[in-house]
Amino acid sequence: MHLMKPESEVTVKWVEALQTKLPMCVGGALFGPLRLGPKQRQKYVEYYLPWAIRTGSTSEFIMNVYFEKRWEQSVEELYRELNISPLVVVPT
Template structure:
């Protein structure tokens, strides 16, 4: 089920934890090589409604990253508390890396401008697979497109797939971004700073920005 539907959090969570030890270790090492990544590992910030005032994000100016994230949550009826806890990772450091990955997933959606429909999920999974090496991300990226209809399959092959691969390879290591410090940043400038290429599809961008 997790292979065919990358929107199934429960299946993906179990698969990710039981197959991702080497990737988690590599992610931790890569975060340790980055100044901001080390700070994240030391401070271990959490993203939930106890640490984040979602309503305040909604009051931020249009075009800010925080406003974009608020739109993502409010439009889709999501909450930062919805991400599942980690159950099958015993190492405390790797436990946090998995938890952090899980909690910033919606932030990846927001900064990339990807809705949480199947096409958007598959695109984000490609970026995550190339950035993290997590097997479950790669499996979701490979098998998720099997659920796309003909119209979305065409857009996926012509636009979303090459765009996602470029961002996965060229963007800064997104796990080493202290996202909580960027709520007030201009979204377009943040993308430039992270070397994220906007999707060359105006209709997809309008999903959040309108």
């Protein structure tokens, strides 16, 4: 089983918060980083958070996407359609 990294989970909350304005998403986005360790927090602030803010603010509304009907579509094509740039994190 593959578990998401905590900084990834908080990143998703930021995109959801910016797109839906729901209190539970905003709360997760604001308070989720408190549980990150120092190295995770540094990567989160440097890579994940700027990407989440940009994506949540400029992409199409992701909640309307029926992903199960897009298995044949390439990820690159879906990113273009939704106006999402890939998240690039430099390994340390």
